[in-house]
Amino acid sequence: MILTVTLNTALDLTYTVPALVPHATHRVTDVVERPGGKGVNVARVLAALGHETVVTGFAGGPTGEVLRGLLAPLPVRDALVPSAGATRRTVAVVDSASGDTTQLNEPGPVITPAEWAAFLSVYAELLDGARAVALCGSLPRGVHVGAYAELVRRARAAGVPVLLDTSGEPLRRGIAARPDLVKPNADELAALTGAREPLRATRDARRRGAHAVVASLGAEGLLAVTPDGTWQAAPPARVAGNPTGAGDSAVAGLLSALVEGAPWPERLARATALATATVHARAAGEFDADRYGELLERVSVRELATAA
Numbered sequence: 001m002i003l004t005v006t007l008n009t010a011l012d013l014t015y016t017v018p019a020l021v022p023h024a025t026h027r028v029t030d031v032v033e034r035p036g037g038k039g040v041n042v043a044r045v046l047a048a049l050g051h052e053t054v055v056t057g058f059a060g061g062p063t064g065e066v067l068r069g070l071l072a073p074l075p076v077r078d079a080l081v082p083s084a085g086a087t088r089r090t091v092a093v094v095d096s097a098s099g100d101t102t103q104l105n106e107p108g109p110v111i112t113p114a115e116w117a118a119f120l121s122v123y124a125e126l127l128d129g130a131r132a133v134a135l136c137g138s139l140p141r142g143v144h145v146g147a148y149a150e151l152v153r154r155a156r157a158a159g160v161p162v163l164l165d166t167s168g169e170p171l172r173r174g175i176a177a178r179p180d181l182v183k184p185n186a187d188e189l190a191a192l193t194g195a196r197e198p199l200r201a202t203r204d205a206r207r208r209g210a211h212a213v214v215a216s217l218g219a220e221g222l223l224a225v226t227p228d229g230t231w232q233a234a235p236p237a238r239v240a241g242n243p244t245g246a247g248d249s250a251v252a253g254l255l256s257a258l259v260e261g262a263p264w265p266e267r268l269a270r271a272t273a274l275a276t277a278t279v280h281a282r283a284a285g286e287f288d289a290d291r292y293g294e295l296l297e298r299v300s301v302r303e304l305a306t307a308a
């Protein structure tokens, strides 16, 4: 089983408008409501690939009920821990004229010390039996900033490979706890390292403690700095669409190939094809299987002649 942790789950709304104009009233032409938060998206993609998947984190209030109701028919096991505070909503507004997406994320509930303690005991139980764990997304209020570092250390102590996908101070502290893999995007990487040049920043991130770093660089694909080598993976062509959740699909691809013991080029090909197929999809956590299959054959993975 693969475990995904989403401490700040979300009810994701995707609105499509003809054109997004500040101060104007907009008629929404398409509404999609999905169970979300990064780790939930990762789990949905993993389940679609046929992996046994469990989601944990917090869910509460009426939004939490809706989220759990949307998860129920999916082949994903719900091990979410109840919180008194309500699960947040996030809104992605897709401008169909420009193709740009604007994201609005609520802060989420305040987690109490008792709820955090309840989560830690569920996490410990789930680690026993997990083949890999992904720790994903922002922290809800009330959860300490070193929470991911703590969860990384516990996964390592249990011998479970751990992937971290977060930002800011939780990422900085989490990396220092030596996760097997981190997957920052270009902005997260720049904020962490102060470097804009992708290769330099990715190598710097790895030096901070991660075993391997896979940076997601939008249309440029993925850059991986690993103990086995350095690779750049790119989609066959620039794609237009909603990029929300593309990074989560990349995480799912990396985990899926990792638990199958695939080598790095194959992990990166799978991650790039899934991320690209998600840009074509209506919402995060989704992809078209045929398109994924076509992309997988056309993704390029190039080894860079440079030391990690």
Ligand SMILES: O=P(O)(O)OC[C@@]1(O)O[C@H](CO)[C@@H](O)[C@@H]1O
Pocket: 008, 010, 012, 036, 037, 038, 041, 090, 103, 105, 136, 137, 138, 139, 244, 245, 246, 247, 248, 284
């Ligand atoms: O606020 P966070 O936790 O950083 O990100 C949350 C979020 O924007 O990320 C996903 C896309 O990656 C959305 O489905 C989700 O709601």
